[in-house]
Amino acid sequence: MANTSGNAYGLTALCPIINGHTNDSNPLYKAAGESHDKEVRRILQALPLNQESPFANTDNTYLARLFILNDVFFQQGNDFKRDQLKSKYLCFNSNFHGELEPYLTSLWNNNENQVREIWQHCVAFESVSNANDFVRYIKSCQLTTTLFFNGSNDQPVAEQLKALYVKQMFSEFVLTQQGKSAAELKQAFKYFLQRVQLNDVKSPSWKPGQTEVAL
Amino acid sequence: MSNIAGKAYAMNVITPIPWWKAIWQHAAFKFVVRFPSNLKGLINLSLIHYARWTIIGRNSFPHLAPSQPKEDLHYSYMMFESNFNGSWDQYIDSFSFAIPEGLDLFWRFNIGYPKSIPLHGFYNYIRFNQIETDHFYNAYPCASSNDVKSATHLYDNLKDFTETSLELSDEDFEQAYNALLLDNQQYLGCMEAGPSLSLKEY
Numbered sequence: 001m002a003n004t005s006g007n008a009y010g011l012t013a014l015c016p017i018i019n020g021h022t023n024d025s026n027p028l029y030k031a032a033g034e035s036h037d038k039e040v041r042r043i044l045q046a047l048p049l050n051q052e053s054p055f056a057n058t059d060n061t062y063l064a065r066l067f068i069l070n071d072v073f074f075q076q077g078n079d080f081k082r083d084q085l086k087s088k089y090l091c092f093n094s095n096f097h098g099e100l101e102p103y104l105t106s107l108w109n110n111n112e113n114q115v116r117e118i119w120q121h122c123v124a125f126e127s128v129s130n131a132n133d134f135v136r137y138i139k140s141c142q143l144t145t146t147l148f149f150n151g152s153n154d155q156p157v158a159e160q161l162k163a164l165y166v167k168q169m170f171s172e173f174v175l176t177q178q179g180k181s182a183a184e185l186k187q188a189f190k191y192f193l194q195r196v197q198l199n200d201v202k203s204p205s206w207k208p209g210q211t212e213v214a215l
Numbered sequence: 216m217s218n219i220a221g222k223a224y225a226m227n228v229i230t231p232i233p234w235w236k237a238i239w240q241h242a243a244f245k246f247v248v249r250f251p252s253n254l255k256g257l258i259n260l261s262l263i264h265y266a267r268w269t270i271i272g273r274n275s276f277p278h279l280a281p282s283q284p285k286e287d288l289h290y291s292y293m294m295f296e297s298n299f300n301g302s303w304d305q306y307i308d309s310f311s312f313a314i315p316e317g318l319d320l321f322w323r324f325n326i327g328y329p330k331s332i333p334l335h336g337f338y339n340y341i342r343f344n345q346i347e348t349d350h351f352y353n354a355y356p357c358a359s360s361n362d363v364k365s366a367t368h369l370y371d372n373l374k375d376f377t378e379t380s381l382e383l384s385d386e387d388f389e390q391a392y393n394a395l396l397l398d399n400q401q402y403l404g405c406m407e408a409g410p411s412l413s414l415k416e417y
Contacts, residue, residue, distance in 0.1 A: 012269050012296070014271075014276060015277070016278070049217070050220070050352075062265065064351075065296075065352070066349055068346075069346060072292060073231075073344050075230075075231060082289075083231065086285070086286055089277075091346075095264070123279045124283075143269050143294075145268075145269050146269050147244040147247060147248065149267065151263035151265065152264045155367060159367075164362060164366045167366035167402065170369065171403045171404055181385075185392060198370075209356065210356070212357070213357050213407060213408070
């Protein structure tokens with residue numbers, strides 16, 4: 001039973017959402033009877049995507065998601081009992097490279113406003129005022145993964161992105177160099193190396209969450 | 216709702232399991248970890264970035280403050296979360312056809328699990344117990360899991376090639392270059408944004 005697979009970490013946290021309605025001063029919310037879970041869902045669905053997602057500037061996030069567990073499902077049948085959750089839960093699930101504490105610290109330090117906006121609707125979050133508190137809070141909501149399957153690899157995201165950039169560039173290079181003489185090929189390869197800077201992981205490279213592969 | 220980010224789909228499934236059978240399910244997963252050959256089917260499928268199974272004991276839901284009511288549940292729950300390439304249909308089909316025994320092992324003790332074959336019951340079971348994702352982030356929306364793995368191999372091999380080939384004569388360089396392409400042909404290929412999926416496939 002482990003949250004890790006090599007250097008990849010699988011985080012699952014269930015953060016209980018406050019029952020009842022928000023104390024927001026906006027009279028529209030009160031009039032509509034806005035509950036905390038609805039407010040969280042609204043915020044999550046309005047979060048910017050891809051390169052603008054808060055996870056794009058959280059170091060080493062491979063894939064991450066947020067969703068709300070409203071309730072558990074009743075498996076219909078006379079032999080089964082019915083369960084109902086007394087709280088709704090914000091489920092935070094992330095796959096990332098490295099250790100949990102620096103990862104959560106990066107999430108807080110680079111996205112404090114968004115983190116506060118989302119988690120303010122969760123039970124006991126009022127005690128969180130800095131990165132260390134946030135790490136402690138998420139740990140208190142964390143579940144231990146029973147089986148973690150890593151079908152990718154566990155390299156740092158920057159290296160994965162550089163490798164993808166190089167794969168794209170080199171594949172294009174191979175296509176365009178067909179039929180060239182040996183001398184032209186070698187010359188072109190040297191130019192290719194200058195352009196892609198193989199040993200510089202940071203640049204040029206793909207950006208986290210990048211949705212286009214323009215060369 | 217956003218189950219899709221580029222070429223990746225986020226699936227969340229939560230299913231009940233009697234608390235005493237959860238112990239057996241734990242043992243089944245321990246067996247899989249100890250003998251990873253049981254994951255060979257999953258590895259061969261090669262469309263999963265990361266997947267995980269988490270058993271939540273009926274008394275293990277986080278309780279953070281006296282103001283939060285304590286859960287009072289009959290069952291433990293198993294949460295399955297996967298990040299895979301392709302559509303929902305493709306994933307479930309692949310799972311069911313490629314590793315039916317593995318699926319039966321992973322969900323064996325869960326209430327209402329119909330077994331992975333015939334497919335229709337398994338479809339309905341997953342759909343019924345699935346929760347939609349509200350925000351999903353993918354570091355490389357244009358790449359599949361196979362792209363990430365192949366890119367890493369190609370990147371390493373290209374660095375090695377560069378260290379040894381630049382001092383060669385033009386003719387020897389060409390020969391070495393052709394050998395590089397031959398050895399790495401399975402890692403080559405340009406990437407693009409993924410095809411759009413219909414709403415049905417979300």
